[in-house]
Amino acid sequence: MIASDRPPNDPVGLRDEAEAWLLRLTSGAATERDAAAFRQWCLQSTAHAVTFAEVNLLWDRSHAAARNIASVGAQRAVAAQHASSGRRLGRRAFLGSAVAASAAAAMVVYPPLRLWPSLPELTADYRTTIGEQRRIAIADDTSVNLNIQSSLSIRSTGGDEAVELVAGEAAVLTQSPVRPFVVIAGDGRTIASRAHFNVRHDRSDVCVTCLDGEVRVEQGGNVATLRQRQQVLYGSRGLDEVVTVDPVVVTAWQEGMLVFRNESLDRVIEEVNRYRPGKIVLMNRRLGRRSVEASFQIDRLDDIIALVRDAYDAKVTRLPGGIVLLS
Template identity: 40%
Template sequence: MMAVPTPTDHDRAALDTQAHDWLVRLTSGRATTGDAQDFRRWCARSPQHAQAMAEATRLWDLTRPAAKAVAQRMPAMDVPPRAAIAVSRPPAFGRRQFLGAALAAGAAGFLVVRPPAGLWPGLSDMTADYRTGTGEQRRVVLTDAAAVVEMNTQTSLNLARGAEGEPPVLDMLGGEAQVLLDAARRTPFTMTVGGARLVAAAASRFNVRATGGEVCVTCFAGSVELRDGERVLVAGEAQQIRYGGRREAEVARAPDLATVGAWRERVLVFDDTPLAAVVDEINRYRPGRLIVTRAELGQRKVQARLRLDELPHVETLIAVSYGAKLTSLPAGIVLLG
């Protein structure tokens, strides 16, 4: 029986460096389908490769307990803070260790499909018909659907072709987009998001945002129907429909149309918004991740108008404005305490 070669310290250090390089690339906001395929091939090269990647990705798990403000949706782990920077070395591979590495390889493949904390695009996002990366915006003209779709950051859409003579259906996997329908449309426009169906008439304009398991549909003009089973809700101009997660679907007046659509002008508007919610929104537009580590800091209210080109160094602005202490970690993770 052929023995599995034992990696030297030099080999292990090189694999650790390569694993961290992969994390940086995958969290850069510019990862492509090709990157995902190359990543999977790299992990499959040997058990040592898979183990190095599995150990490196623990960095995100180790930073989660520090972020009490977002810990409700992240599992806690009792690990010393210094371990967030260290990468443990894989031992010589006996039978049991080899099986563990095989599981690690499977876990590494899973990271492509469902990344930790959404730090890079999942496989379904990378293979979507239309996709925007972190901080990217895009305008798509759907000729067959007689619609224009303006896509915000981290948005993925698929266009499902219907049977002959039937209009296509737009499926939003996640993100945010504004849909403008041609006044000459002869049939309603249909879009699926969050497990429900949206139907809009010709000349309608509406904004759809699907993040964190919740969906918010804001109607700017015309009307939008939410069809969820036998239930139908209708939003007219300046009204919103919210649903998903633990929220019961409801129609309400939109708080401020200019604020909802400000992203189209590459601006974010916050009006008496808790800092924790502001940071969650900022994270959608910049590589890496900002994490608020003190609950009281996350509850501070923010009144601000930020241009997207200000976000790469927004942590400095937060530190100056709110006295937050900054701790920088690899792959663009910054703790705000």
């Protein structure tokens, strides 16, 4: 628990506490208890929430400077290695040196509250930002539609055409009659020759949905075969059971929509946060368990804020940087 013996709402004390919370939440060791305590800290007053938002924004602006520092260090490291080895380094070797060259790069690898992309996302071959989707022709018979805030890199796996979905979501259409197409995501991979499928990588979990044809999902020695309308998740817990899903919900993003069928408000807010700048923070855990059945246009996602306010009588607090507190 982070506390201070300074007077309540003392600006200096609040800023110190906000910075301590930011360091704790981005340390990689934060627990659910920490998250609950942080919510309670923010709820003490508007000043608490505003101060944390200001500290977050300062860190947000500083990450670009950190990347520049890392880049300078990388250039020196690459120059030294080039001089000693006499060979040119490829783009990935250069970027790898950037990570090792400066501890400042760690601020990009572990962004607070996921308000900006991690370093592996920033250095991918293809990357989309908020509000941007992109179609990539991998080959004459294979294309990838990349969703917003997604990162994709070209890979080689023993002669097969392959890409790595570093983060985000992609819809893949492949009609290769000769060799399979491989999508690597997390510690697993999806393989298909003639199929239309969707892969989503949320850093900790990967979700694969077969929309047409047949795909093979491999992870940790386990294998699942998916056919039309089937889906499987995998992550640190292993490969889950195959389930049947509504493809309309899975592919709605390609039509500029988000569709929710009996989802918790917690889950809806989490999904909406992928698509809008800033962050919506749900401060009321009981409210987060409410069920939502709704559709939203991706270019009008603040409609969810009005829905929560009007339907659930929630309090809305707007902060700088697109941060919205719902309580």
